[in-house]
Amino acid sequence: MSMPSRPLPFHLDRDLGTPVYLQLYQRFREAIEQGRLQPGARVPSLRSLASELNLARGTVEVAYQMLIAEGYLLARGPAGTCVSPRLTPTPRPALRASRPARAESPHTAEASPEPFQLGLPALDAFPRKLWARLAARRLRELGGSALMVPAPAGHLALRASLAGYLGISRGIHCRPEQVFITAGHRASLALVQRALMRPGEAIWLEDPGYPHARQLLEGLGMRGVPVPVDGEGLRVEDGLRLAPEARFALVTPTHQSPTGVALSLPRRLALLERARQMQGWVIEDDYDSEYRYQGRPLPALKSLDRDGRVLYTGTFSKVLYPGLRLAYLVVPEREVERFRDVAALFLGGGSELLQATTADFIDQGHFARHLKKMRSLYARRRAHTCEALLAHCGEWLRMDPQAGGMHLLARLAPGSDDRTLADSAQAAGLAVAALSRWYLGEGGAPGLLLGFTNIATAEEARALAGRLRSVLEECGQPMGE
Incomplete structure (x- = not known):
């Protein structure tokens, strides 16, 4: 993979009201969309471009981070950074x-x-x-x-920020130590599987339900049991009939994916009681609870959990941008050590810079x-x-x-x-x-x-x-x- 054969056509104007890093971001994006930078082409390193344009290295890095987050550039570690090979160079219509x-x-x-x-x-x-x-x-x-290397459980400031936010917005009272930062929702599910599940175990899955979660869990050796959804959400009685031995259930109680119904209070209580009796677990995917346009926001299922049987998952992909690749998992206090041990064996939530920036974004309102x-x-x-x-x-x-x-x-x-x-x-x-x-x-x-x-x-x-x-x-x- 080679550098562009001609100098990059970037002309930055420091007298403009637009910040230099944003001009740089825009010039790269235009060059990629117009085909002047082809998919797979390697772009200059931070140091060389900063030197060529007489900019601070941090200014170039901010522009590169934005381009990477939006999918224009792909960071390849020691191999450098290149234009994403997945893009098709066509002029913007x-x-x-x-x-x-x-x-x-x-x-x-x-x-x-x-x-x-x-x-x-x-x-x-x-x-x-x-x-x-x-x-x-x-x-x-x-x-x-x-x-x-980023902390396996995630940047502590972000975990503290999320603990505060969840307490206010979702009624979930937890300590920062109970919050684990992951590289997306599927990474949260994989962490739960490694910490608590046994190969071949049954798990209740909403039917219809999010297909990628099902594919991931089944790929990790779990046995997905489809449980019908009606106007009140997951039919708990059908789950008891179809797989009475199941210790796990994955639900989207606030806004069922994809039907949009909310899990009724009687079924919430029945699901929690079932988890208590089985010493099992309910995985709550609260994927877009922030967006409700009629009535008051519904509380999280986790807010009703008195026995520590709910594992709460959320993501920033739906509220900030998907390229951030940040999600979070809240575990019961007694399970913190177990999850910390498992997390230490795998990569955590990724870039410390992005996690710290997200914490600032929350803390500053x-x-x-x-x-x-x-x-x-x-x-x-x-x-x-x-x-x-x-x-x-x-x-x-x-x-x-x-x-x-x-x-x-x-x-x-x-x-x-x-x-x-x-x-x-x-x-x-x-x-x-x-x-x-x-x-x-x-x-x-x-x-x-x-x-x-x-x-x-x-x-x-x-x-x-x-x-x-x-x-x-x-x-x-x-x-x-």
Whole structure:
């Protein structure tokens, strides 16, 4: 892998109001999107670029961190940093909604979100300048501990920040020592599996439910047992019938993934009582509880846990940005030592710099303000996306009412083939998902899952709904009377 064959075309203007690190970030991004820097091309080292442009090394590092976080650059350790090989060098179109379909998986790095893409926060609303300023200050204060291997359980300041935040926002009272920082939700599940689970053990899984969690647990040797979900969430009585021996259950009680229903109080209490009787565990995935648009926020299941049987997981991917790769796990106090021993055998939550920056973001009040802003923004984007879908596609879709979340669930006529429809939509550049693919077994009510968080305007929503209508006209089935 070689350096660019010609000098980088970066002309930075120190007299502009735009900070130099942000100019550098923008120049790199433009060069990549316009094909002047090709996928796989190696970019200059921090030291050499800082010397070439007469900049502080920390200024260059902040720009590189932003580009890495957004998937433009890929850090390869001793091999240097390069343009992500997964990117396709095409000029940025005037309208994002008209961007053609891409061959990459939805989990690969993208320069911008796909229309209706699930699981992404509003990337256009992330406070990049503020974040970069906090990161730059941390870089200037870089101490010896930040140069060492990150602490297996995570940066202590971030663990303390999260303990305080969870106590106020989710009713979870815990000490910093009970909080473990991980490199994503799946890393949290892997930590639980290594600490508590035996190979071949049964675990109740919501049906429908998050497919990647199921695949991970089954890949780690667990036996997933699909337990039906209805309007009150996981049917505990069905779990007792299907797998009475199971010591584990994985649930999304605040906002069930993907149906959006909340686990009712009687079932919460039944699930906790079952865990107490079995000396088992409930893994609570509170993946997007911050976003509720109707009524008061629901308390976490963990807040009702009096016997220390709930393992609480959360992630920053849905509230900050997915490239951060930071999640957290709260364990009962009596299990701290066991989890600490297991965590010591594996990598922790990654970059000390990013963890420290996240702690500052929380402690200085930016996190709370950001969430408040996002709730208001998402409520608007959700409303205009739902209105556009009903106006353009109401003949084929029925929108499920949901109190919160980051996606919409559109029901299809009974007997519809949502997988074929979703595949056709994806071929047309619309990243919708088929509801039936979230069921563990065959069947399940047909539907489409549509992310709305990056649909910025009502005009964009109407344009996308019109494109989806074309797909529905070709292979959809009207709802009927």
